[in-house]
Amino acid sequence: MSEPRVRRAEIANEQVHVDRVYARLATLREQAEAMRAKGYEIGHGAQREAVFEQASMLFERDMMVHHANQTLQTLDAEYEGLVFGRLDHHGSETVYVGRLGIRDAEFNNLVTDWRAPAAAPFYQATAEDPMAVVRRRVIRCSGQTVLDVDDDVLMPEAVPDDMRVVGEGALMAALGRARGDRMRDIVATIQKEQDEIIRAPWRGVTEITGGPGTGKTAVALHRAAYLLYRYRRQLGGAGVLVIGPSGVFTNYISRVLPSMGETNVELRALGQLLDGIEATRHDPAPLAAIKGSLRMRKVLAKALRDTPPDAPTEMRISYRGEVLKLTAKELERVRRRVHSQAGPPNKSRVRAAETLLAALADKAQEYAEADGRGFDRAELITELGERIDFHRFLVVWWPVLYPAQVLRWLGDERRLTRAARSVLSAEEITLLARSVAQAPAGWSVADIALLDELRVLLGPPPKRRRRSTLELDAEQARDSRTTGARQRPEHYDEYSHIVVDEAQDLSPMQWRMVGRRGRYASWTVVGDPVQSSWPDPPEAQQARDQAFGARTARRRYTLRTNYRNSAEIFELAQRVVAGHAEPDELPRAVRETGLVPQLRTVEPATRETAVQAAAKEMLEAVEGTVGVVCAMGRVEQTQQWLTAQADERLRVVGSLDAKGLEYDAVVLLEPTELIEESLTGRRVLYVALTRATQQLVILSSRDGWLPSAAHGNADPAPTR
Numbered sequence: 001m002s003e004p005r006v007r008r009a010e011i012a013n014e015q016v017h018v019d020r021v022y023a024r025l026a027t028l029r030e031q032a033e034a035m036r037a038k039g040y041e042i043g044h045g046a047q048r049e050a051v052f053e054q055a056s057m058l059f060e061r062d063m064m065v066h067h068a069n070q071t072l073q074t075l076d077a078e079y080e081g082l083v084f085g086r087l088d089h090h091g092s093e094t095v096y097v098g099r100l101g102i103r104d105a106e107f108n109n110l111v112t113d114w115r116a117p118a119a120a121p122f123y124q125a126t127a128e129d130p131m132a133v134v135r136r137r138v139i140r141c142s143g144q145t146v147l148d149v150d151d152d153v154l155m156p157e158a159v160p161d162d163m164r165v166v167g168e169g170a171l172m173a174a175l176g177r178a179r180g181d182r183m184r185d186i187v188a189t190i191q192k193e194q195d196e197i198i199r200a201p202w203r204g205v206t207e208i209t210g211g212p213g214t215g216k217t218a219v220a221l222h223r224a225a226y227l228l229y230r231y232r233r234q235l236g237g238a239g240v241l242v243i244g245p246s247g248v249f250t251n252y253i254s255r256v257l258p259s260m261g262e263t264n265v266e267l268r269a270l271g272q273l274l275d276g277i278e279a280t281r282h283d284p285a286p287l288a289a290i291k292g293s294l295r296m297r298k299v300l301a302k303a304l305r306d307t308p309p310d311a312p313t314e315m316r317i318s319y320r321g322e323v324l325k326l327t328a329k330e331l332e333r334v335r336r337r338v339h340s341q342a343g344p345p346n347k348s349r350v351r352a353a354e355t356l357l358a359a360l361a362d363k364a365q366e367y368a369e370a371d372g373r374g375f376d377r378a379e380l381i382t383e384l385g386e387r388i389d390f391h392r393f394l395v396v397w398w399p400v401l402y403p404a405q406v407l408r409w410l411g412d413e414r415r416l417t418r419a420a421r422s423v424l425s426a427e428e429i430t431l432l433a434r435s436v437a438q439a440p441a442g443w444s445v446a447d448i449a450l451l452d453e454l455r456v457l458l459g460p461p462p463k464r465r466r467r468s469t470l471e472l473d474a475e476q477a478r479d480s481r482t483t484g485a486r487q488r489p490e491h492y493d494e495y496s497h498i499v500v501d502e503a504q505d506l507s508p509m510q511w512r513m514v515g516r517r518g519r520y521a522s523w524t525v526v527g528d529p530v531q532s533s534w535p536d537p538p539e540a541q542q543a544r545d546q547a548f549g550a551r552t553a554r555r556r557y558t559l560r561t562n563y564r565n566s567a568e569i570f571e572l573a574q575r576v577v578a579g580h581a582e583p584d585e586l587p588r589a590v591r592e593t594g595l596v597p598q599l600r601t602v603e604p605a606t607r608e609t610a611v612q613a614a615a616k617e618m619l620e621a622v623e624g625t626v627g628v629v630c631a632m633g634r635v636e637q638t639q640q641w642l643t644a645q646a647d648e649r650l651r652v653v654g655s656l657d658a659k660g661l662e663y664d665a666v667v668l669l670e671p672t673e674l675i676e677e678s679l680t681g682r683r684v685l686y687v688a689l690t691r692a693t694q695q696l697v698i699l700s701s702r703d704g705w706l707p708s709a710a711h712g713n714a715d716p717a718p719t720r
C-alpha cells in the first residue's frame with residue numbers, strides 16, 4: 001500500500017476506537033445524570049421520616065449528588081482530543097492514552113489517564129530504553145474525528161508483520177502549528193525531560209529553570225494537573241494556586257488546566273493576590289525597585305506607628321469636677337508605649353485603652369498630690385473606662401486601620417520621612433511620596449505586596465466592623481473586578497501547593513507576599529534568571545529562600561530545548577544577552593524555518609506608518625496571532641496607531657506584560673526604548689525578542705542595541 005493509503009487505513013482504524021470511547025462517555029454521562037436524579041429523590045422522601053433517618057438519608061443524598069456532579073464535571077470538560085495516544089507493547093498489549101481514564105462495561109480500559117503510571121511509557125520510553133514499547137502513536141483529533149496519526153518506532157526489531165508505521169515528527173508538527181489566543185496543553189507531545197519534572201514527587205520545592213520557550217510554563221501546569229490526579233487527598237482540599245506575572249498571562253494560560261479536566265486550580269496574577277483588587281499598572285523601574293525592596297518592610301512597620309492624620313492631638317475629660325488633660329506630646333508617649341508593648345495595632349485596642357487610662361490616672365494623681373488630696377487610682381480607671389466619652393475619644397485616637405489607608409499616608413513626604421529617614425535616601429523618599437500622592441487611579445502591581453504586608457502588620461479589623469480585609473474605598477470598589485478566582489478573604493495561607501511562574505521577576509516584597517500563601521504548601525517554582533527584570537538578584541534570592549521556609553527537600557531541573565522560537569529568531573535574541581548570561585543558561589532552538597528576522601530602520605516621523613505596514617504584512621504572513629511589542633510607555637500610542645486594523649489576531653503589548661506570552665509573528669518597536677525603560681534593559685529586550693514562533697520584524701530608529709554577529713551568523717535582513 002502507498003503511504004497515503006496506509007495512513008488513511010490507520011486513521012480509520014483509530015476512528016473505530018475513538019467512536020467506542022465517545023459512545024461509552026455518553027453512557028457514563030447518562031448514568032451520572034440518573035444518579036443525580038435519584039439522589040434528589042432521596043431528599044424528597046426524607047421529609048416525612050424520623051429525624052435520625054432523615055439525617056442519614058440527607059447525608060446519603062448529598063454524597064450521591066456530590067459524586068454525580070463531580071463525575072459530570074469531569075465528563076463535560078471540553079476535551080479537545082480526548083484520546084491522543086496509543087502504546088503498542090511487545091507481546092501485543094495495546095494501551096490508549098487520553099485526558100481521562102475510561103473503562104467499558106466489563107471494566108476493561110478503553111483509555112488510560114495520561115497521569116496514570118500505565119501511561120508513563122508514552123512519555124518516557126526512548127529507543128535506548130523502550131520500556132517494552134514497540135510503537136508509540138500520537139493520534140490527532142478535532143472533536144470526535146481523527147485527523148492524523150504519527151508514529152515512533154522504539155523497538156524496530158520487534159515490529160510484527162501486520163504493524164504499520166506512519167508519519168514522523170508529532171512534536172515538530174505541534175510546534176509549527178499556528179498559535180491562538182490561549183496556550184494549548186501539550187499532553188500528546190510531552191518530552192521525556194519534561195515528563196520527569198511533571199511526575200517529580202510533590203513534597204518540598206521543585207525548581208525549574210530554562211531559557212525562553214523551553215516549556216517551563218507548560219510543564220508547571222501539567223505538573224499541577226498531575227499532582228492533583230495522583231495526590232488529590234493531600235492537595236485537593238486546600239487547593240493549588242498558580243501565580244503568574246500578569247492578568248494577560250493568566251488569561252493566556254487559563255485554558256490549559258480545564259482542557260485536562262482540572263478546574264480546581266486558582267490562577268492569579270501578582271496584581272490579583274488580594275481579593276477585590278486587580279492591579280495591572282506597572283510603576284516606572286526606579287520606583288518599582290524601591291517598592292519591591294525589603295527596606296519597605298521597615299518603612300511600613302514604622303509608618304503605621306505614627307499618629308493617624310485625623311487623630312485628636314489633645315485629650316480633655318472631666319473627672320469628679322476636674323478636667324484631666326493630655327497634651328499632644330503626652331498622647332504621643334502613650335501611643336509609643338502601646339506600640340512597644342503590643343502586637344498588631346488592630347488587635348491592641350484594649351491595650352491602648354488601658355495605657356490611656358493609666359496616663360489619665362497618673363495625671364489625676366499629679367493634680368491630687370499638688371492639692372494634697374487623697375486619690376483612688378482603681379476607682380478612676382473603672383469609672384472612666386466605662387464612660388462613653390472616653391470610648392468616643394479612643395475610637396478616633398486609636399482607630400481601626402486598613403492597609404490602603406496607611407499606604408496612602410506615605411503620600412505625605414514629611415510623614416514618610418519620619419518613617420523612612422534611616423532606611424531610604426532623600427531622593428527615594430521624594431520619589432515614593434510623590435508617586436503615592438499623585439498616583440493615577442488604582443494601585444500598581446508593586447503596591448499589592450505592600451498592601452499585603454500592611455494587612456499582616458496591622459492585623460485583622462475587629463470582626464464586628466470588618467467590611468473587607470482591605471477596606472476598599474469607594475473608588476477602588478468601583479474599579480475592582482472579580483478575577484474569576486475563588487474568593488478567600490481570610491485564609492490566604494491555606495494553599496497546599498503553589499506554582500510560581502516567571503519567578504525570576506518577583507521582588508523581595510512579592511516573595512514575602514507569596515510566601516505567606518504557602519506556609520504549609522509544597523512548591524513548583526519556574527523561572528529563567530536571564531529573563532529577570534529585578535535589579536537585585538541576591539536580595540530576591542534571600543526573600544525567596546525565606547518564603548520556602550524550612551522545606552529542605554529541593555529538586556532542581558533545567559530544560560535546555562527552546563520549543564517556541566525558530567532557530568533563526570533565537571540566534572538573534574541570544575546575541576542581545578551574550579555578555580549577560582552563561583552559555584549553558586541559553587537553550588537550543590530546534591526548529592529551522594529559513595525565515596531570518598527583519599530589521600527595518602524607521603525615522604520617528606515614519607514610525608506610525610511603519611508599524612501599520614509591518615502589522616498588516618505579518619497578519620497576512622501568518623495564520624495565528626501577531627503581537628506588536630513596545631516599551632510600556634508607548635503602548636497607548638501604538639494601540640491608537642493600530643485601531644484601524646481591527647483584527648482579532650492582532651495585539652499590542654508592553655514589554656513587561658509580554659512575559660510568558662507568544663505569538664506567531666512579532667513586530668518589535670524601538671528596541672532601544674525597551675532597554676532604557678528598565679533597570680535590567682537587555683534582559684527585557686531578550687524577553688521581547690523571544691516571543692515569536694515564526695516571524696520577527698524589528699522597527700528601530702536607533703542603532704547600538706544589537707551586538708555584532710558571531711562569526712558565521714547572519715545579521716537580520718535589513719529592509720526599509
Ligand SMILES: Nc1ncnc2c1ncn2[C@@H]1O[C@H](COP(=O)(O)OP(=O)(O)OP(=O)(O)O)[C@@H](O)[C@H]1O
Nearest residue numbers: 186189190191212213214215216217218563564660
Ligand atoms: N513537549 C512539547 N510539545 C509541544 N509543544 C511544546 C512542548 N514543550 C513546549 N511546547 C510549546 O513551546 C512553547 C513555549 O512553552 P512555554 O511557554 O511553556 O515556555 P517557557 O519556558 O515558559 O517560556 P518563557 O520563559 O519564554 O515564558 C509553547 O507554545 C508550548 O506549548
